[in-house]
Amino acid sequence: MYCVAGVVAQDGWAVNYNSKSVCTLKGSALSMECTYTPPSNHSVQKAFWTKELVTSGSEPPDLSDDPEYRGRVQYLGDEHRDCSLRFKNVTETDQSKYYFIFITNQPGGKYQGAGGVDLSVTDLQVEVPERVIAGDNVTLTCKTTCSLTVRPTFTWYRNGSSLSSSTDQLHLQPVSSDNKDRYHCAVLGQNSPEVTLNVRYGPKNISVSISPSGKIVEGSSVTLTCSSDANPPVQNYTWLKGTSLVAEGETYTMKNISSVDSGEYKCRSSNEHGQKLSEALTLNVLHPPKSVSVSISPSGEIVEGSSVNLTCSSDGNPPVEYNWFKGTSIVGKGETYTMKNISSVDSGQYKCRSSNEHGEKLSEALNLNVLYPPKNISVSISPSGEIMEGSSLNLTCSSDANPPVQNYTWFKGASLVAEGETYTMKNISSVDSGQYKCRSSNEHGEKVSEALTLNVLYPPKNISVSVSPYGEIMEGRSVTLTCSSDANPPVEYNWIKGTSSVGKGETYTMKNISSVDRGEYNCRSSNKHGEKLSEALTLNVLYLQVEVPERVIEGDEVTLTCKTTCSLTVTPTFTWYRNGSSLSSSTDQLHLHSVSSDNKDRYNCAVLGQNSPEVTLNVRYGPKSVSVSISPSGEIVEGRSVTLTCSSDANPPVQNYTWFKGASSVGKGETYTMNNISSVDSGEYKCRSSNEHGQKLSEALTLNVLYPPKNISVSVSPSGKIVEGSSVTLTCSSDSVSPVEYHWFKGTSSVAKGETYTMKKISSVNRGEYKCRSSNKHGEKLSEALTLNVLYPPRNVRATSIRAPDSKSETLTCSSDANPPVQNYNWFKEGGSSPVGSGHSYMALQSGSYYCVAQNEHGSQKSAAVTVKVNPNNILVVVTGVVVGLGVVVAGAVFFYCRHVRKSKQQHLARVGDLDY
Template sequence: MTGAVRRLTAAAASGFVVFLLSMPVAQGRNGWRVTYTSAQICALEGSTVEIRCTYTYPSTKNPATTVEQRTWSTRTSNHLRADSEYAGRVRYYCEGNNCTLRIADVRDGDSAVYMFRLKINRPDQTYIGSPGVTLSVTDLQVQVIRSISQEGGMRTELKCHSSCHPDQASYIWYKNGQKIQEATSSYLAHIHPADSYSCALKGHEDFPSPSKCVGGQSCNRVAYTHRSICAFRGSSVDISCTYSSHSDDVTSKFWFSPDRSRQWQNPSQPEDLREDSQYAGRVQVLETEGGRSTLRITDLTESDSAQYHFKFRAGSFEWRSSLPGTTLTVIAPDLQVLIKTSSSSWWSKLTCLSSCHLQHHSSYRWYLNGQHISGQTSVSYPVNLNQRDSYSCALRGREDVPSPPVCVRGQTCYRVTYTHRSICAVKGSSVDISCTYSSHVYYVTSNFWFNPDRSHQWKSPSQPEDLRKDSHYAGRVQVKTEGGRSTLRITNLTDSDSAQYHFKFRAGSFEWKSSLPGTTLTVTALQVQVTRRKVHQFYTQAELKCHSSCGPAGQVSYIWFNNGVKIMTEESSSYKDQFYPGDNISCALKGHETFISPSLHVLKPPSVSVSPSGDIMEGSSVTLNCSSDANPAANYTWYKENVNVKALSEEAQLVFRSIQSSDSGEYYCAAENELGRRTSQHISINVT
């Protein structure tokens, strides 16, 4: 094995696609020194790269030398973490004098020279480790090299090409989305015009080449718009692909997630995502002309983080799914304002950052001391530093989850920071809503909590009023404020308490504004819903969901009860089991077991009665009644024994306005709801 291949194998084991490493390189002068692990790195587009270095600097004891800043830069960007082109993709890791730059989801535009910058507390305070490390980003491409005439016909040689040329490595080859063999960078085969081919570096199958038609302009293939997408919890996402069939019309097509294979009836046969209960009501598939399909998922949760694939059939052809689809990562909103101060120390560049790499077309909102700044929509914002001011940012369309306010100069400024963005509480319980606040100089003269939804009760709609003076909350509100922290407690919660709650303070002539959202309280009443069922003769096999208006189910734990007995093994929002007639199932939020949901009742056989009772005379009015203790409510159907009639009535009552002797016979009813179907005993009618 050559040295180049050994290095490539080591890189594959570490999870980073690195094709070429040179010997360590060091630059230094007058006690400064930066040593890079390599001078050149080549990586596959979409992969993650690490650039490592160690450093030394001149030190003194009096005054003691301290490191003030360690950053990475290129010739066009002095601070990568503050650069919108790298937003959400760059991380710095330092341990002692060893520092690492990690760049995720690398793309062609990341090809550059990267240098380590060190700043210390001395006059010659900044050192740049030039010339740095050259990163080249490449993608794989299938190329047609030549056609060879052999016995049995023409064979075509294909090559998996990249600008890094790691020809000695092993490759995976795919035909029509299906893995066919492991080989070198070259592949020889009979080519059919309907077939598409793709290749990947072994160990890095997540970064294959695009599928290529090598026998003509049209072939069977699927191309995903993005390899990976990051999105915020609670938002929506569009996952797209283009697809084509060589000749036959597409007879079926759908999106699926291999991570959900345990839900499929046959693990080898993917099922349409729209039929999966986890995505119920949250999935749309948008089809446009030209063979483009878009999967839209709304109200995202962390459990939606998965890989998503598209599948189609055309005649006898079926697209396979050995090739990766689009990987979706869902995270909690984590915006933060990064401050980069200029050399003048009076101007600064603010950047709105997230660990998610947001799309370039994203638009932003900026806030000064809680007040929206109109006209500022870019990811970065230059400001004149003021010791009193705080700034915050939000993604346009997701203003409900802004970044925390940050002081742009010093540690103290005007700001309010809420402990929780949202709180979900059970009806009838109590809740604490808290925040911290600070004033730059002036003594706080007044502070209070208010609810903007109650503005119709205020004397002036533009002047919020203390919640403690609102009759709706009379006797149910307490406020505790001390040491720059305030807590609003609301007891005996009702549905109408669901609202957003804000804190306001005044200090001298300053007044904190309320453009920024406060804490959203959702008061919920739990309900057991049936998401899947299969009815058997003596029991029903079902999947239940503990539903509330609190949104994503994965954020809280649940308690389940069957006939009043706690089920110890279940703490998720879903519960699968076999249920028998007479079972009563309910749920509660963990920690709030006293506020339990209404019970879901598994059907018992319904009871029947006749009115009036006693002798029945011909021509009289007679009513048969069918009833059951059902939740969800049951649907009823009446039948007559030994009569070939589908149903006499689909109501709980069967009414004879003028009964005849021919109506004599045996009658029974059936009750059916989401948890099963049960029939009653027979009731005999004898008309004289």
């Protein structure tokens, strides 16, 4: 049982608290001073302080043993009289009543001082006036929530630096709106929180911003925003353009802005303490040109040779550029376009294009009409072409003039023949031939055309024939026939004996005339407009002639006979000549034995000093010397045209040509043309020529048709599966008669040249489509693609762990690169030699490090290990997986149920379903 004592108990117990209440600063130290008196026959065995006023028999807790006070309280008293307690680093939770207790060595000797000490803990704080206006004198007061037990000394700080004031008040005079200083006070080494002054002031630092920034183009939207420094914040914003109120509010938005919105804008901001106007913001609205117009100087008529200025004006921001157009052609730049010494070619429509970076506009057309005297005068004739006698024609005069020509005058030579734009001549004759000119004039001058020559054409007329010398014509003499006629254009002369043409030209001379020359001769005079035949002129010649059999065939016996045109009165002696040499025969006949086709000899006879004309034998024979030529010569390329020509010596000339390719007849005629020739036309060609006396075959001509590669194919060796590390050769073949070059491509990239392309120690990067390009000088062709599929064992094998968001298990997944795809996945736990699972995915039920081994028919590879931590809480996990390999798909699902029993510390695993991968 505790005895609660006051200052003095009746039985001699006493506890005296020097102060019933104590006020101190949070974080400071203090002492609670106390004295006590035990009874004289008692010895104090324990003295301590507590927060509990105890009336029961249980012992209250010692403050020094309380964890919240341990190290912060110290009992300073003794076992006789002093019971003071020392506090350090006082906190707000220390605010309470504290009691002193002492216990003696006698039964019932437990005593607690009544009333205790009431401890109050206070903060320092700086009191600031509720309303501070810029320019005011302000007093700050350092306050506590209770009266400190000791009289304090105050220290003031501004921005961490101490001030001279040492009282509980700090006087500031006057305060500025820029006052952002931090103030606090300190007492007994304890600091108050810092405060700043909320100084109220009217608007200042007012500014205007524009959004979007940059150039402002007509039609866009612009927002002006006003900002200013004020306390309290600005209450009213007013917008002015010049001196006019245009809007209110912190922002002023102008939608679909136009050039009329350009100008200076200001913002006026105000609060209860005043107002201020911003600096002006200049709004420059950019817009494309408009109101484009063109003027001309000087005005009035424009005469060729004068100067003219065209001036363009328009409204645009930024300033515009000017371009001048005549029709659709650009002719100048600049505000003014000057044409000096203007000419008729400058007539036309002119426009000015005004443009800046925001657009352009074209002016209305200005029509420029340049006046000038006639020029470019010309004369035309209709109908055009040749002018025939008896036809009608029109001469038309045309000229370029402005205003148009008023007078046309026609001249032949120097003589005036007509007036008017057109001069018509009907039933024209040769006397109308000559030079014609046209003179055209207007009010600005005149000009004469170049001369037009009129040439009237007509067929021959007035044709006549004469002979020189005139009289009896003896064989061996010379005779000249002359023809004359009138015609335009000049004529051609042809001489005709009977129905045969015998000569050309104005004169026809026969030297050493013979009997064969006797007969009727006509002259035919002709030009392209007609012809005319002269009257016949009869020529009678006295002569000798050698008579030859009508038909001579190679190998025949032939007799030549010497005849005269009349019977001689005496018996003549005949002399025969071959190629000018006399022969032994002296009769009127010459006998030739077995004549040859090569007989080209000339024969004649002579009687009484007169020689007959020479004759040659027309020996008939079958074809010989048959040959074939080709055109064009040189290389023969597929697709072109080729002509074979057959020639041979035969009399009469060959009547039939037959063409053979090998033993097959392919055509007839002297020429055989093959259009769009192809390789199938290559081969040996012969020509067989024949006439009535026989036939003969030519030597063979070999035709070699060149063509670009075709039938291109690619093969691979060895065939079958291609495994990484082996050697593969691709071979290209094509049909071509010209040497070819081979290029190999993988995709679109060139990889090799030559008929074969060998890849030693092939790898997966060599997989893909390969093509071969075969080319010669006549073209090229690309093969079909050959796909190379390189097989290789697994690599880049990687195991990954995935934990489902709502699951405490981990699923392992194995991935790899392989061809063919991996057939088997096996899972191992490090340290073990046997697989713990198979398949693409595996659910780990135990913590540890796992790795997978991927395998196909070409090998296997092991992944790096993955560490798994499995939480043994209750889990229901479903794992599904799909593995694709060698064209087989196998799907499986594994279901596990795991229960953790806490009380027994045991785990039970029940497999409710199992289907291996």
